[in-house]
Amino acid sequence: MAIRIGLVDNDPYALKMLGMMIARLDPDFQVAWTTELGAVAVSRCLSPAKRPDVLVTDMSMRDVSGTDVCRAIRVKTPAVGLVGITSYAIGAFRDEAARCGAQAIVGKTDLAGLAEAIRRAAQGLATNDETSAFLDAADAHVLLEDAALAGAEDARGGRALSAKERETLRRYAEGDTTRQIAAAMGVGVPTVATFERRALAKLGAKSRAHAISICVRRHEF
Amino acid sequence: MGNPRMFIRRIRRADEETRNAWLLIVCLLVGLTCAVEAMTRATDADSSMGPMGILVAFAFTGLTVVAAFRPVGGGLLMLLGWVAACASSVTMPSGMMLGAMIAVGVLAYAHRGLGVMAALAATGAWMFARGGWTTDWSVRPGDGHTILSAGHTILGAVTLNGVLPVAILFLCFLLGGVAVRWGHDRDRAEAELTLRRNRERAAQDIHDYVSNDLAYVILRLDKDIADGGPVGAGELHELREAAAKALGHTHEVIALLERDDGPGGAGAIKTADAAVAVEPIESAELPESTDQAAIDGLRDQCARYERRLASLGFDGQTIITAQPGARLSTAVRELLGGLVEELYTNIGKHADPSGGYVLTIRLSRAGVDIALVDAPIARAASDMELSTGTGLGRYRARIERMGGTLQVREADGEWSLAVGIPSEREGDNSQ
Numbered sequence: 001m002a003i004r005i006g007l008v009d010n011d012p013y014a015l016k017m018l019g020m021m022i023a024r025l026d027p028d029f030q031v032a033w034t035t036e037l038g039a040v041a042v043s044r045c046l047s048p049a050k051r052p053d054v055l056v057t058d059m060s061m062r063d064v065s066g067t068d069v070c071r072a073i074r075v076k077t078p079a080v081g082l083v084g085i086t087s088y089a090i091g092a093f094r095d096e097a098a099r100c101g102a103q104a105i106v107g108k109t110d111l112a113g114l115a116e117a118i119r120r121a122a123q124g125l126a127t128n129d130e131t132s133a134f135l136d137a138a139d140a141h142v143l144l145e146d147a148a149l150a151g152a153e154d155a156r157g158g159r160a161l162s163a164k165e166r167e168t169l170r171r172y173a174e175g176d177t178t179r180q181i182a183a184a185m186g187v188g189v190p191t192v193a194t195f196e197r198r199a200l201a202k203l204g205a206k207s208r209a210h211a212i213s214i215c216v217r218r219h220e221f
Numbered sequence: 222m223g224n225p226r227m228f229i230r231r232i233r234r235a236d237e238e239t240r241n242a243w244l245l246i247v248c249l250l251v252g253l254t255c256a257v258e259a260m261t262r263a264t265d266a267d268s269s270m271g272p273m274g275i276l277v278a279f280a281f282t283g284l285t286v287v288a289a290f291r292p293v294g295g296g297l298l299m300l301l302g303w304v305a306a307c308a309s310s311v312t313m314p315s316g317m318m319l320g321a322m323i324a325v326g327v328l329a330y331a332h333r334g335l336g337v338m339a340a341l342a343a344t345g346a347w348m349f350a351r352g353g354w355t356t357d358w359s360v361r362p363g364d365g366h367t368i369l370s371a372g373h374t375i376l377g378a379v380t381l382n383g384v385l386p387v388a389i390l391f392l393c394f395l396l397g398g399v400a401v402r403w404g405h406d407r408d409r410a411e412a413e414l415t416l417r418r419n420r421e422r423a424a425q426d427i428h429d430y431v432s433n434d435l436a437y438v439i440l441r442l443d444k445d446i447a448d449g450g451p452v453g454a455g456e457l458h459e460l461r462e463a464a465a466k467a468l469g470h471t472h473e474v475i476a477l478l479e480r481d482d483g484p485g486g487a488g489a490i491k492t493a494d495a496a497v498a499v500e501p502i503e504s505a506e507l508p509e510s511t512d513q514a515a516i517d518g519l520r521d522q523c524a525r526y527e528r529r530l531a532s533l534g535f536d537g538q539t540i541i542t543a544q545p546g547a548r549l550s551t552a553v554r555e556l557l558g559g560l561v562e563e564l565y566t567n568i569g570k571h572a573d574p575s576g577g578y579v580l581t582i583r584l585s586r587a588g589v590d591i592a593l594v595d596a597p598i599a600r601a602a603s604d605m606e607l608s609t610g611t612g613l614g615r616y617r618a619r620i621e622r623m624g625g626t627l628q629v630r631e632a633d634g635e636w637s638l639a640v641g642i643p644s645e646r647e648g649d650n651s652q
Binding site: 040072 | 538540542576577578579580581583590591592593594595596635637639641
């Protein structure tokens, strides 16, 4: 099955070369479009008519960073797999890329790794090694969307729990395990852990039990 | 000069250009000197100045009065009078030579060629009066009364012998007149440039602030009309706020037009929406905190316009990235404030709300990079009242003057803009 790929890189020569090489990596890979502007890539990924299955984005661009491109797309949709590429050390971008909803990051010269990351990202799956913690596209979308909603709530004046964070703590209070909560909410275990961590930070709680007691006092459940 | 009427008209125009208070005083002083000298000699039994000479002196005094009010025409007559006096055997008062020199300077100011001809004629007449080319350089104090056989005593103070010193004096007045003209031309050109820049600035401010606010009001009203429902108090308050802002900006632009400040001077409009374009601080002296304040101002401005567009049904994203050490010069801050407003307003005017938009602004040590993507709608005739289509063109010219680029592309239902503004070089004040 063909995988439609979008490619963004500020360097027109690198863009051309990458487009050609990606197309040769796998007969299923089909470079749908390329662009030199991060803004154009975000716009096309959010457009149902132009949306690719996977966006391959350079992490270090002139107009906008690759992580910002990933965040802008992921906060709106889980439908596009996001793969970062860089000619710098991967470690410089790995954690931030994971936080911004990418499914993988590979070196520009690691063509085999890029092909594998694209194949998995097309299915919404993360590609991790022992040092990375990328989330699947759906989980990352839930996290970022929830954070965006909570951010909007904060902007209106307050550090209110998001719906997902509240639900996570409520289920813990009811005795569910992390795995059960993940299954019930349709997200991965790391995502549930993130919801819990954020809730504790917002409530100023020292532990899960402390957070639950605060919520009970505030009638959050 | 073939047509006498045309010549007289040109002389009058030159008189208007040349006339000034200093010249008036100098001409009157020279005339007074001639008159005093003539009267003194008229009562002096030893004076060589006969009745004709005294008559010539008073006639020349009259010409100096004419020159005081009509410098070019009067100067021409003074010079002709002096040439005629040289050609005759009349003993002239010494002030006449000074008057002739001033006439050469004035004519050189009015017209370089005329000045050169006047200087040559005056030198030639003097040479004729001295009986040929003499190079006696002696310059000695005069006794105020004695007219030497081969010399000329100016104002009874200095006696010049020979033609060359007098020729050099005429040359000096010629060059002086030309130099003063150059200086005035340069000042006038600068003043015209300043005026033109102020007008451009006023036109731009009207476009950036007033027309954009009014366009927003019209778009909101269009939306309300299309929705067909009752308009709430909140909506009316927002519209009133936008209209009041436009009114305030109109007043500011009028104030700018009424002032005569230099470009970017105190007359530059300063609004809340151009918050990034505030106090004129030299780029090299910008403290880090000031840049942070400017960046925060930019974020606030973008957030405000995002809310405006959201109220028009747009779902868009603005991504602002400020790298460590990013600095904004006054000129770039000012440009950025207006450009961002222009971009958001253009989205409201020309983009399809369902297509959304993405605006990225990246500030770094190297400069500012801006990209915008939206989905354009076909322009209807009614759109023409919202835009004259000159906004981006004006910004393109400004950005290119700063060494940057503004590129626009439209293809496959996608409109994109890419702007690159380099960091302002030290001493570069091309704005």
